[in-house]
Amino acid sequence: DLTTRYADQAGRIPRESLVKGLELVAQCDGQYKGTKEPRLLVELLLLRLCALAGRTEGASLSEEKKSPDVPIAAPRPARSVPARP
Numbered sequence: 001d002l003t004t005r006y007a008d009q010a011g012r013i014p015r016e017s018l019v020k021g022l023e024l025v026a027q028c029d030g031q032y033k034g035t036k037e038p039r040l041l042v043e044l045l046l047l048r049l050c051a052l053a054g055r056t057e058g059a060s061l062s063e064e065k066k067s068p069d070v071p072i073a074a075p076r077p078a079r080s081v082p083a084r085p
């Protein structure tokens with residue numbers, strides 16, 4: 001059901017992040033008419049929104065830090081090949 005899906009997605013984002021995203025959009029909207037590069041302005045807005053979403057997801061992921069399944073082995077020394085004259 002589409003309504004359930006949207007409700008689930010809406011519950012995942014903190015209210016502060018949503019407000020910050022709306023502030024970024026409003027700021028872009030105010031600058032849009034006066035800029036000589038509107039496409040660049042919108043692209044920068046999208047980058048800022050993605051960064052905001054990444055910080056939101058990163059906060060929830062940091063709570064679920066996992067240890068590596070396989071221990072990381074020390075690097076092996078390179079084989080020395082005798083030089084030929």
